[in-house]
């Protein structure tokens with residue numbers, strides 16, 4: 413499972429707007445369909461490697477792409493059959509169907525499969541889940557090589573509804589831009605490997621997949637304080653704060669203080685009792701404060717969060733510190749790192765896809781929000797979004813969230829824009845996790 417790095421993501425509505433702009437600029441929708449079908453044919457040609465291809469065409473423009481792909485494959489000499497679910501319903505699809513000169517079979521239970529199935533039944537126009545009969549019919553093709561055109565048929569392209577497609581794809585060819593379904597659960601795993609075909613639309617880049625993480629080496633003028641100073645406030649479970657502090661150092665902070673913990677995870681972390689917390693917050697060199705790892709809700713947390721807010725320093729707020737700080741956050745530079753449960757507690761009113769919820773939370777709080785999970789989403793108050801699918805599955809273990817909070821602290825203390833800092837921290841976290849792989853425990857992420 414993979415998606416291209418730093419690739420644009422558009423909702424179906426944004427996709428239609430981009431198409432309309434394209435048409436206004438002189439590129440007809442028929443031309444876009446021709447390009448989409450040609451890209452699908454090209455990929456099918458390579459996936460089939462000479463074996464027969466069966467193209468399944470739906471009634472809309474996704475089906476239109478399928479007819480174009482079938483024609484292009486036949487022109488190249490491929491063995492290709494077409495099966496249709498219904499007659500084309502759009503002018504574009506009708507025109508594409510008319511240019512396909514081969515036969516069209518009905519999509520039935522009895523029809524013969526082929527080694528490669530090109531799924532062009534439904535794309536971004538699906539308005540309701542597939543019927544049981546069609547789903548059952550498609551499940552019969554499971555085990556064949558499957559190329560999904562734009563999205564696997566049956567998913568909600570915008571990712572807001574939990575529809576699962578009956579026929580998982582080996583490769584999904586996203587057209588023009590990725591869609592939320594390519595990067596959000598439950599649909600994303602059904603896409604297999606997602607590739608992007610640029611068909612000539614100008615996709616807005618406000619929402620993208622995660623850029624590749626590139627660690628910046630310090631230059632000759634750098635010293636420990638210019639790399640960034642991070643203060644991590646420990647609560648009753650100092651081990652979690654220790655992970656965050658060590659991660660801040662590993663992620664590039666030059667100086668890390670762990671306040672309120674007797675033991676430091678590394679000798680290079682300055683561990684001290686909690687008495688000096690207020691003084692540390694006053695340090696002009698301090699670039700970021702991390703509060704929340706290992707710190708349950710209560711009066712002590714509220715007091716420490718309040719002091720951190722009053723300092724005016726950039727904040728990373730994790731776990732119970734998120735809900736504690738939320739009412740007083742207005743205008744502060746902050747990154748919030750909730751997992752699903754913490755998100756639901758802090759932002760109970762938001763619905764829709766994970767992207768929509770993350771965006772709403774960022775807008776309401778004025779902070780950058782990292783919605784953690786296998787399909788991590790980073791959202792900024794100005795609407796920017798980065799999607800981190802497929803991340804690294806080995807991160808699903810205790811303590812990795814504390815490590816992420818510490819990495820956010822390091823990236824913030826470095827002086828980055830908070831959205832860029834959060835994106836860099838998520839990228840750093842994944843790159844380290846991938847290097848460790850099976851058997852990962854959170855401590856591995858901070859060790860050499």
Ligand SMILES: NC(=O)C1=CN([C@@H]2O[C@H](COP(=O)(O)OP(=O)(O)OC[C@H]3O[C@@H](n4cnc5c(N)ncnc54)[C@H](OP(=O)(O)O)[C@@H]3O)[C@@H](O)[C@H]2O)[C@H](O)CC1
Pocket residue numbers: 427431441444445446448449470471472473474475476477501502533534535536537538539540541542543561562563587588611613
């Ligand atoms: N983005 C681009 O630049 C281009 C994209 N192209 C391709 O076009 C599709 C989107 O095409 P669209 O026609 O909007 O929608 P679909 O083909 O996905 O499906 C619409 C038809 O499906 C019917 N429908 C919807 N849900 C169901 C269901 N559960 N069961 C049966 N039928 C369903 C729907 O019927 P309604 O009754 O709801 O009206 C439509 O008939 C995009 O994904 C790309 O593949 C073009 O190539 C141009 C460039």
Ligand SMILES: [K+]
Pocket residue numbers: 474531532533534535560561562563564565
């Ligand atoms: K499809």
